[in-house]
Structures are given as structure tokens and as C-alpha cells.
Amino acid sequence: GAVVSQHPSRVICKSGTSVKIECRSLDFQATTMFWYRQFPKQSLMLMATSNEGSKATYEQGVEKDKFLINHASLTLSTLTVTSAHPEDSSFYICSASIPGPSTGGYTFGSGTRLTVV
Amino acid sequence: AQSVAQPEDQVKVAEGNPLTVKCTYSVSGNPYLFWYVQYPNRGLQFLLKYITGDNLVKGSYGFEAEFNKSQTSFHLKKPSALVSDSALYFCALSEGWSNTGKLIFGQGTTLQVKP
Numbered sequence: 001g002a003v004v005s006q007h008p009s010r011v012i013c014k015s016g017t018s019v020k021i022e023c024r025s026l027d028f029q030a031t032t033m034f035w036y037r038q039f040p041k042q043s044l045m046l047m048a049t050s051n052e053g054s055k056a057t058y059e060q061g062v063e064k065d066k067f068l069i070n071h072a073s074l075t076l077s078t079l080t081v082t083s084a085h086p087e088d089s090s091f092y093i094c095s096a097s098i099p100g101p102s103t104g105g106y107t108f109g110s111g112t113r114l115t116v117v
Numbered sequence: 118a119q120s121v122a123q124p125e126d127q128v129k130v131a132e133g134n135p136l137t138v139k140c141t142y143s144v145s146g147n148p149y150l151f152w153y154v155q156y157p158n159r160g161l162q163f164l165l166k167y168i169t170g171d172n173l174v175k176g177s178y179g180f181e182a183e184f185n186k187s188q189t190s191f192h193l194k195k196p197s198a199l200v201s202d203s204a205l206y207f208c209a210l211s212e213g214w215s216n217t218g219k220l221i222f223g224q225g226t227t228l229q230v231k232p
Contacts (some may be wrong), residue, residue, distance in 0.1 A: 043223065
């Protein structure tokens with residue numbers, strides 16, 4: 001239980017275009033979701049926290065207008081990288097908090113490898 | 118401020134030998150600690166957590182971790198390593214046990230288990 005499905009797993013896009021990454025909770029309601037960015041062989045950097053029905057809270061240094069987060073329902077959160085540039089190439093991972101007493105507290109998507117060419 | 122440190126970038130052990138991946142933390146209140154494992158180009162998989170209670174926590178795939186309050190440590194251990202345990206391991210600290218707090222991650226430790 002408590003599975004988060006993240007799509008796409010890989011995407012290549014041209015510089016200047018926008019890319020949307022979806023994160024769906026399959027068997028629970030995800031009130032709070034988190035978006036992370038990970039550089040090769042490095043730790044996860046929290047980009048933003050989103051709560052269903054409200055605006056996302058972005059971490060310091062993360063451009064709100066570039067990384068648009070929408071959490072319109074209890075089962076879906078999206079991250080849109082707008083006007084992507086090569087420096088946006090990275091591994092993006094979503095996470096959701098698991099409601100109630102649970103094994104892990106948080107569950108993670110399988111990640112999206114974004115390459116901007 | 119809360120923080121998590123994994124002092125070793127890489128740990129190498131031979132298959133069958135015990136392994137330890139170190140983690141230390143800093144927090145003003147009660148710590149809620151987690152270990153996750155990540156395989157290449159994949160998300161994170163939960164191994165175990167410490168909320169309260171016994172200092173020795175048993176988790177998935179034969180892993181366990183010992184919470185040591187005086188040393189502010191939460192080292193991950195396994196009595197006998199497998200080649201398939203080779204992966205990137207993260208220690209993480211939650212700011213609060215409401216499941217809505219942020220997770221603060223350590224830098225990660227690459228575990229290499231040699232046949």
C-alpha cells in the first residue's frame with residue numbers, strides 16, 4: 001500500500017520548452033506532497049511542499065515561476081518546469097506523506113530523469 | 118537547526134561481512150529518524166524508522182539501526198552483506214511526527230559490496 005506513481009520516468013526536451021511531471025497516489029489520499037531535485041551522486045534537495053488545494057511552499061532559492069507546482073486533488077500533484085534550460089537537467093523525485101499510523105511516514109515516486117538539450 | 122550528517126561518502130565491504138553506514142543528527146526536540154535506500158535511477162525505498170521506544174530498530178531486508186541519544190547517532194547495520202545491497206543509502210530526519218513535516222536528508226553513502 002501507499003504507492004506513488006511518477007511519470008514520465010525519463011524525458012528529453014528542447015531548451016525553451018516546458019515539461020510536466022505527474023505524481024499520483026494510487027491507494028491513499030495525499031494531503032501533502034514534496035518535490036525534490038537530485039544531482040548525480042548527491043542528496044535530495046527539497047524544492048517545495050504542496051498541500052492539496054493551496055499554494056505550494058517553495059524552499060529558498062527555488063524559482064516559483066520556473067517550477068510550477070499544482071496539487072489540485074488529493075491524488076495528483078504536478079511539477080511543470082517552464083522554459084527549460086540545460087541547467088534544469090536533473091533527477092526529480094516526488095514524495096507524499098502517508099496519512100495515519102504507517103510504516104514509513106513518507107513514500108516516494110520512482111523519479112523522473114529530465115534532460116534538456 | 119536540524120541537520121543530518123553521513124560522514125562517509127562510500128563504504129566498501131566484502132559479501133558476508135557485517136556492514137555499518139554511519140549517521141549523526143542534530144535536533145532541538147525529539148528526533149524522528151529514517152533510513153532509505155536508492156538504486157540507480159529509482160526513487161527511495163523505506164528501510165526503517167525510529168520514532169520512540171526500543172533503541173534497536175529492525176527494518177526491511179535484514180537491516181537494523183541503533184538509536185544512540187548520547188552520541189546523537191543512528192547507524193545502519195546488517196550482520197551479513199549481500200552484493201545486492203550495493204546502493205546509495207540516505208539517513209533522514211523529520212521535523213515532526215505529523216507526516217507533514219519536511220524530511221532533511223544526509224548527503225548519502227554509497228555502499229559497495231564486493232563478491
